[in-house]
Amino acid sequence: MKLLVTGGAGFIGSNFIRYILGKYSNYEIINLDNLTYAGNLENLKNIESGIGKGRYSFIKGDIADEQCVDGILRNGLDAIVNFAAESHVDRSIDNARIFLETNVVGTQVLLDAALRHKIGRYMQISTDEVYGSLGQTGFFTESTPIAPNSPYSASKAGADLLVRAYFETFGLPVLTTRCSNNYGPYQFPEKLIPLFITNALADQPLPLYGDGLNIRDWIYVEDHCAGIDCVLHNGRVGEVYNIGGNCEKTNKDITSTILTELSKPETLIKYVKDRPGHDRRYAIDCTKIRTELGWSQHYDFAAGMKKTIAWYLDNKPWWQRIKTGEYLEFYKRWYDDRK
Ligand code: NAD
Ligand code: DAU
Numbered sequence: 182m183k184l185l186v187t188g189g190a191g192f193i194g195s196n197f198i199r200y201i202l203g204k205y206s207n208y209e210i211i212n213l214d215n216l217t218y219a220g221n222l223e224n225l226k227n228i229e230s231g232i233g234k235g236r237y238s239f240i241k242g243d244i245a246d247e248q249c250v251d252g253i254l255r256n257g258l259d260a261i262v263n264f265a266a267e268s269h270v271d272r273s274i275d276n277a278r279i280f281l282e283t284n285v286v287g288t289q290v291l292l293d294a295a296l297r298h299k300i301g302r303y304m305q306i307s308t309d310e311v312y313g314s315l316g317q318t319g320f321f322t323e324s325t326p327i328a329p330n331s332p333y334s335a336s337k338a339g340a341d342l343l344v345r346a347y348f349e350t351f352g353l354p355v356l357t358t359r360c361s362n363n364y365g366p367y368q369f370p371e372k373l374i375p376l377f378i379t380n381a382l383a384d385q386p387l388p389l390y391g392d393g394l395n396i397r398d399w400i401y402v403e404d405h406c407a408g409i410d411c412v413l414h415n416g417r418v419g420e421v422y423n424i425g426g427n428c429e430k431t432n433k434d435i436t437s438t439i440l441t442e443l444s445k446p447e448t449l450i451k452y453v454k455d456r457p458g459h460d461r462r463y464a465i466d467c468t469k470i471r472t473e474l475g476w477s478q479h480y481d482f483a484a485g486m487k488k489t490i491a492w493y494l495d496n497k498p499w500w501q502r503i504k505t506g507e508y509l510e511f512y513k514r515w516y517d518d519r520k
Contacts, residue, residue, distance in 0.1 A: 188265030195224035244287035277332035284336035310334035320466035365402030391455030393433035400426030401485030425465025453519040
């Protein structure tokens with residue numbers, strides 16, 4: 182199988198490339214990524230000369246660039262897996278424009294090209310955030326109405342609706358996954374878990390938004406990759422599949438776990454102004470992917486967090502370089518405003 186993976190230099194995309202090349206010795210992958218602040222070729226170090234030798238290649242380019250995408254698809258492909266996105270809610274509150282350009286227009290460009298070149302399967306990697314926020318009870322199922330609350334989730338919902346429309350209108354063989362919060366190696370250190378691990382290691386404050394009681398459903402990234410693999414190969418076209426960790430935690434719980442694991446004091450916690458439009462609770466019902474496709478999780482939260490913390494401890498140069506680079510510009514502006 183020959184796959185185009187977009188956004189493969191980011192967190193989940195790079196984990197997915199490693200997962201697929203490790204599992205299928207005859208698969209080929211082209212990684213299309215325009216290397217935004219979140220894209221990092223170090224995430225794929227040694228792939229070209231190691232497990233991906235002769236069957237992995239990287240192209241620097243934008244998914245919204247029609248010519249670039251067309252040139253790649255002209256060479257023949259079996260499937261596209263679209264991870265490429267602007268993915269950080271806080272950045273979308275700061276400036277939404279690029280979110281629409283990449284997440285909506287980029288998806289439309291990929292869909293049109295997939296149609297033109299008769300691609301066998303198009304997979305959209307989406308998010309549980311398109312469903313909006315839950316109250317104290319209940320779960321998101323695939324038939325929960327879409328009700329996004331941030332510019333990020335609105336742009337992802339827009340993309341999901343385009344994907345659905347290309348199935349209904351043109352019969353394009355599409356599949357969509359909507360996953361909950363991922364954590365694991367190579368996650369950019371401005372998302373909750375890597376930010377708090379790396380701040381705690383440097384004895385810097387951990388900025389908890391609001392009362393710290395918002396709930397997310399956490400999944401170890403490799404389990405998400407395994408779910409995408411199941412849907413890519415065995416999912417029914419036109420369908421949406423939820424993927425979740427069955428692991429609801431408040432942000433305060435997450436923070437305490439990190440501080441305990443690193444033997445750091447609770448005094449590092451700093452309550453700051455809340456994120457505007459902050460969704461209160463996410464929880465995924467993933468009965469469909471479990472019963473239809475036989476997917477199940479391998480890592481529970483304790484095991485996943487141990488692996489994740491160990492990775493950040495073992496890879497200090499990776500995150501220290503990021504935390505002293507351009508990323509600071511956004512981080513400083515955003516957090517100064519929340520003090
Ligand atoms: P990330 O921000 O770490 O990586 C995104 C990647 O996309 C980067 O490598 C970036 O350079 C690339 N990219 C951005 N704009 C591009 C463009 N115009 N053309 C080509 N490449 C571009 O994101 P992530 O956390 O790995 O998320 C990957 C996907 O999974 C996203 O679509 C996101 O919405 C979805 N998702 C993420 C989570 C999560 O918890 N992180 C959960 C569910 C779904
Ligand atoms: O649910 C899936 C989504 O999970 C993905 O679609 C997004 O791409 C991904 O970024 C993630 O979105 P969140 O907004 O949930 O992730 P984030 O790590 O930014 O925040 C997790 C929770 O922690 C959220 O309730 C906000 C809170 N938070 C976050 C940061 C960065 C804090 O309290 N302090 C912080 O400094």
